[in-house]
Structure formats: structure tokens, C-alpha cells
Amino acid sequence: MAASLALPVNGHAAEADVIVIGAGAAGIAAAHELRAAGRRAIVLEARDRVGGRAFTDTALGTPYDAGAMFIHWAERNPWVQIARDLGVATSDESWGGGFRVFAGGQPMAEADRQRRRGAFGQIDRRLETVDLTKRDVSIRDLLGDLGPDLAPIASSGLLLSIGEESERISARDYQRLWAGEDLVVPSGYGHLVARHGAGLDIRLSQPVSEIRWDGPGVSVTTPSGTLRAQACIITVPVGVLKAGSIRFTPALPARTRDALDGIGMGALTKIALKVEGERFGITPGTSFLEAGSPKRLMNFDLFPEGKDLIVAFCGGDHARELSAAGPEAARDHLTTLLSSMIGSDIRKAVTGISFPAWWTDPFSRGSYSVCLPGREAAREQLAEPIGGRLFIAGEATAGGGAMTVGGATLAGRAAAAAVARIKA
Ligand SMILES: Cc1cc2nc3c(=O)[nH]c(=O)nc-3n(C[C@H](O)[C@H](O)[C@H](O)COP(=O)(O)OP(=O)(O)OC[C@H]3O[C@@H](n4cnc5c(N)ncnc54)[C@H](O)[C@@H]3O)c2cc1C
Incomplete structure (x- = not known):
């Protein structure tokens, strides 16, 4: 000692x-x-x-992770061992209910989905070929030659991973982030x-x-x-x-x-809605992505692990706006989006909201x-x-x-x- x-x-x-x-x-x-x-x-x-x-929110009676959820790069993450030492189970199972993409509340046309898929790989492709050793660029600049139509689509996924707009992300910093297997803690x-x-x-x-x-x-x-x-x-x-x-x-x-x-600080934001009784014919664990506007991407995890919750998440400036608007405005916005996707009965079925807004929280002031x-x-x-x-x-x-x-x-x-x- x-x-x-x-x-x-x-x-x-x-x-x-x-x-x-x-x-x-x-x-x-x-x-x-x-x-x-x-x-x-x-x-x-x-x-x-x-x-x-790292916060498991129980405000709605059903726990969900309102902050960190994945043990990223599990191969070298100390939390795999810490969980083992404490006898806490981890799992590599995704909820597996499927994934559907919407635009303006309607299923996205197949041609548009293909265009999206094509655009998505562009960041990684450029990071492999562009020489960043002499100078760093923003992710937006990295994608500049894709044009004003495809570049926002290509970078929109970053809103849900980094929680930030592409012009405020260093390509070099993004490139060095560790990758690997993800585990969850049920x-x-x-x-x-x-x-x-x-x-x-x-x-x-x-x-x-x-x-x-x-x-x-x-x-x-x-x-x-x-x-x-x-x-x-x-x-x-x-x-x-x-x-x-x-x-x-x-x-x-x-x-x-x-x-x-x-x-x-990015602004990755999760908002949980309590949805009781009705499941709208949706397989628990399904994800919906409202992608009609690349800047206002919103992902919904519906009834994850069979829980009576819909957990929405978004990032960047859109999340900042929602955080500033507060829980009632957020609830209205989310139920409007969900109404177009699964019907207006969702409004009655939502009985509560929990919105730990990291962006406006004085003890975090952002997601990461x-x-x-x-x-x-x-x-x-x-x-x-x-x-x-x-x-x-x-x-x-x-x-x-x-x-x-x-x-x-x-x-x-x-x-x-x-x-x-x-x-x-
Ligand atoms: C929505 C969201 C999703 C995420 N998803 C993942 C994920 O899936 N996997 C992952 O690994 N990470 C994820 N993260 C990131 C992860 O949660 C953070 O990187 C990590 O928890 C940060 O730990 P920390 O100890 O550095 O900071 P913090 O956890 O923020 O700890 C800092 C502490 O300081 C306290 N504090 C602040 N001000 C004061 C003060 N004036 N006096 C005393 N105390 C103060 C705070 O209350 C806080 O408890 C996510 C984060 C968010 C917000």
C-alpha cells in the first residue's frame, strides 16, 4: 500500500x-x-x-437504458469482466423484430431505400481512400462531392451514432474510434x-x-x-x-x-413513451425509422424485449430543438409521427413519457x-x-x-x- x-x-x-x-x-x-x-x-x-x-430509467415503471445501452467493442471493454465479477448477465442478442423505413409516415419507396443504402457506405469508403495525414476535414467536407442531395443522406446515420451534425465532426477523430462486438445488459x-x-x-x-x-x-x-x-x-x-x-x-x-x-457535445437523445395494452400488430423488438427528412431522422424501438415502451431516439440539432421544447411538445411530435405510421389510436395508448434531456441537463449538457x-x-x-x-x-x-x-x-x-x- x-x-x-x-x-x-x-x-x-x-x-x-x-x-x-x-x-x-x-x-x-x-x-x-x-x-x-x-x-x-x-x-x-x-x-x-x-x-x-449510464442511467437505467425506471420513471415509467418499466426500466430502459436512457443513456448508454451497449457495451461497445466488447473484446477489450472492461465492463465485460466487471459484469462477470458482479454476476450480471450480458447478451449479444439483438431484439430482432425487424426494421422498417418510412418517409413522411409512409413506407419508403424501394428505389429511395436503395439510394439510402448506397449513400450510407460512403463515409467508410472515403475514410479508406482520402489522405487525412496532412489535414483533417469535417465529415461534411469528406462527403462534399456527393452533392447536396446524397451527402445529407450519407451523413444522417451519424445523427443516431455520434449525435452531431456532420460539419461539426472531425473525420480523423471519427476514424480512430474503436469498433468491435456490441453486447447489451438485459x-x-x-x-x-x-x-x-x-x-x-x-x-x-x-x-x-x-x-x-x-x-x-x-x-x-x-x-x-x-x-x-x-x-x-x-x-x-x-x-x-x-x-x-x-x-x-x-x-x-x-x-x-x-x-x-x-x-x-453531441445531442443523442432518447425519449420513452409508455404504451399500455395495445401493440398495433407490431412484433416486439421491431424498429421503425422515420427518414423522410435526413436532418430530422427519428428511430423508434417498439416494445423492446416485450416491454410496454416505445423508445424514440434522435440526435443533432433536431434533438436540441426537442430538448428545448420539453416533454409535452416532444410527446406531441412523436405521437404525430407514430400516428402516420401505425394509426391515430396511438395517441390514446400513450400513457406517459420520460425524457431525460441530456442536452439541457445541467450535469451533462450533451450526450458525449x-x-x-x-x-x-x-x-x-x-x-x-x-x-x-x-x-x-x-x-x-x-x-x-x-x-x-x-x-x-x-x-x-x-x-x-x-x-x-x-x-x-
Ligand atoms: C443517449 C445516450 C446513449 C449512449 N449510448 C451509449 C452506449 O450504448 N454505449 C456506451 O458505451 N456509451 C454510450 N453513451 C455514452 C456514455 O453514457 C458516456 O460516454 C459515459 O457514461 C460517460 O461517463 P463519464 O464518467 O465520463 O461521465 P458521466 O457519466 O457524465 O459522469 C460524470 C458525473 O459528473 C457529475 N457532475 C456533473 N457536474 C457536476 C458537478 N458540478 N459536481 C459534481 N458532479 C458533477 C454528473 O452528474 C455525472 O454523474 C451514451 C450516452 C447517451 C447520453
Whole structure:
């Protein structure tokens, strides 16, 4: 066990060796790693729950994953082992009820579907042939020669994967994202992440408003008072840091602020509707895609795993508009789309809505980090230690594992390992 770092900070006894801010996947991973290294860590979490953007929502009585759902690139994802250790089942089964594409509420004509399919492969094809070593481009520029008709269709799938518009996505960053097998956690990925936090010193409902690092260690202010430690691991989402909700004294260095300027937040958004009784002749697990407008793509997972839910998801500016409009407007929009596809009785059958709008949520301010064109190095830049005592971690600093729970976990572990190397 390494010696404790709990030396006096600004003349006061330190409450912990390390303060970890945020109890999502990264913060939990950092706290476990620190404990294994013999360091005392306190985790401060703003919300009244653990898990962050891994969240199994039970507001409608039927649980579904409102944030992360897939254990991506399972071959190297630490969550496969964590689930195994906790005795939580994972599955590679998709719901398998089929997939139907609509345009304006009507089944899309076969010729249009073929055009869509042809357009979809264009991003990967170009990434294989275009030389990005000399300069980065946006995905929109990458597809520029496809023309104004096909390019939006080719990039529309990114709204549902990256959650962002193609002009705000770095092709280099997109290219380096890890790929592999996807698994799901039938009992809820969010529940699994929260369970992994059990036994750690996590203090809920403690939004951090200030981090002082002008003395020898750090002082962290929450509504319950000030805590001191030798170092701080900051795992709040990039959107929260960009919004300035946490004051740094002194201000973050120019290099860190520049890194934050290079990273945006996507707006992948899920909205769940409770649909009781009626199934409209639809096989549970079927997906419908309303693709009449490429900019306003909306996917519906209907009765996934036989649940009495329809989970809609969308991304980019359309999701931002819906988040700003709020749950009632979203419900109206979704039931209008569904009415055209399966009949107006759906309006009566919908008995509830749950809409955890990540874009407007003050503790996430978006779904996950997206590097702007030309700024793919910003992730590594953001992870550079500050003053030997502030360490920014989380999905945004996870390189090829960015945007995922697995990546956040690896980044949290890496930050904790760096802190543990500080001499006591
Ligand atoms: C709709 C959606 C779908 C997704 N799908 C997948 C998927 O299928 N697979 C996948 O791997 N990933 C997916 N992700 C991404 C994944 O959820 C995130 O990458 C991951 O959970 C991020 O973990 P983190 O620890 O970096 O950040 P977070 O989970 O956001 O944790 C940060 C914590 O900091 C807290 N916090 C914020 N501000 C403060 C403050 N001032 N003081 C104290 N605490 C604060 C937050 O409440 C939060 O708990 C999805 C995300 C969304 C939104």
C-alpha cells in the first residue's frame, strides 16, 4: 500500500488524499483504482444517483437504458469482466423484430431505400481512400462531392451514432474510434454501473461549484462546505466544464481552455413513451425509422424485449430543438409521427413519457464529446495534468474509446494511476 497523501492543505487537515468529481463510469473507476493503490478518495456527485450518463430509467415503471445501452467493442471493454465479477448477465442478442423505413409516415419507396443504402457506405469508403495525414476535414467536407442531395443522406446515420451534425465532426477523430462486438445488459447498463459504485465513499447531491488550486493542494466547494485533498480528478462532462458551472481559482490554463474549445457535445437523445395494452400488430423488438427528412431522422424501438415502451431516439440539432421544447411538445411530435405510421389510436395508448434531456441537463449538457474538425488532438490535450494536482478524465479523454462507458472507465483508471504516482 502506498503511503497516504493526506498532508495539510492550506493549513487544514485534508479530508482525503484525492477528491474525485463525478460518480459516472470514470469517477467510479478512478475511485476503485485509488483504493487499490491505498489512496483515500472521496467522490462528489451532483445528482442524487450514481452512474451519470449510464442511467437505467425506471420513471415509467418499466426500466430502459436512457443513456448508454451497449457495451461497445466488447473484446477489450472492461465492463465485460466487471459484469462477470458482479454476476450480471450480458447478451449479444439483438431484439430482432425487424426494421422498417418510412418517409413522411409512409413506407419508403424501394428505389429511395436503395439510394439510402448506397449513400450510407460512403463515409467508410472515403475514410479508406482520402489522405487525412496532412489535414483533417469535417465529415461534411469528406462527403462534399456527393452533392447536396446524397451527402445529407450519407451523413444522417451519424445523427443516431455520434449525435452531431456532420460539419461539426472531425473525420480523423471519427476514424480512430474503436469498433468491435456490441453486447447489451438485459438488467440495465445503468444499473450495472451504479452497482459497481457500491462500497465507495460517494457523496450524492454535492454539486461542486469551485475548485481552488492556488495553494499546495486543492479545495473543493460544495453546498455542504469545503473539502481539501492533495489532488483532484475531474470527471464531469466536457459540456459542464465548457458551461463554466465549476469555477477554477486560478482559472484553468490556456492550454486546457483551448482543448475545451476543440471539443463539442453531441445531442443523442432518447425519449420513452409508455404504451399500455395495445401493440398495433407490431412484433416486439421491431424498429421503425422515420427518414423522410435526413436532418430530422427519428428511430423508434417498439416494445423492446416485450416491454410496454416505445423508445424514440434522435440526435443533432433536431434533438436540441426537442430538448428545448420539453416533454409535452416532444410527446406531441412523436405521437404525430407514430400516428402516420401505425394509426391515430396511438395517441390514446400513450400513457406517459420520460425524457431525460441530456442536452439541457445541467450535469451533462450533451450526450458525449465530439472533436471539431482539425481538433482531434484536443482529447489528449485535455488529459494533460494541471499543476501536478488537477487531472481531467472521463469519456472525452479516452482517445479511440471516447464517447463510451468503457472509454470513460479506462480514462478514470489512467488518471487514478497518474495520481497514485505522485510522491506522498
Ligand atoms: C443517449 C445516450 C446513449 C449512449 N449510448 C451509449 C452506449 O450504448 N454505449 C456506451 O458505451 N456509451 C454510450 N453513451 C455514452 C456514455 O453514457 C458516456 O460516454 C459515459 O457514461 C460517460 O461517463 P463519464 O464518467 O465520463 O461521465 P458521466 O457519466 O457524465 O459522469 C460524470 C458525473 O459528473 C457529475 N457532475 C456533473 N457536474 C457536476 C458537478 N458540478 N459536481 C459534481 N458532479 C458533477 C454528473 O452528474 C455525472 O454523474 C451514451 C450516452 C447517451 C447520453
